[in-house]
Amino acid sequence: MIVDGLIVVATVAAFALDGHRSAWYPWLLLIAATGVSVAGNVMHATVTAEPGVSALLAGCVAAPRSTRSVTSA
DSSP states (O other), X not given: OHHHHHHHHHHHHHHHTTXXXXXXXXXXXXXXXXXXXXXXXXXXXXXXXXXXXXHHHHHHOOOXXXXXXXXXX
């Protein structure tokens, strides 16, 4: 959640400072925070993957596991 908040703030700052010399800093924060967020999501998906699912597949496609059973009528 902290990283996602930084992404929002950096995005607003990057567009607010558009045209200024200091606009590089919020863009740098935006790129870095997005990289950290994606890396964290990949790590989480890899660790919580179902047995038998390759780490590469789990890291590329993060899908939540269904917790309720589906019955056919």
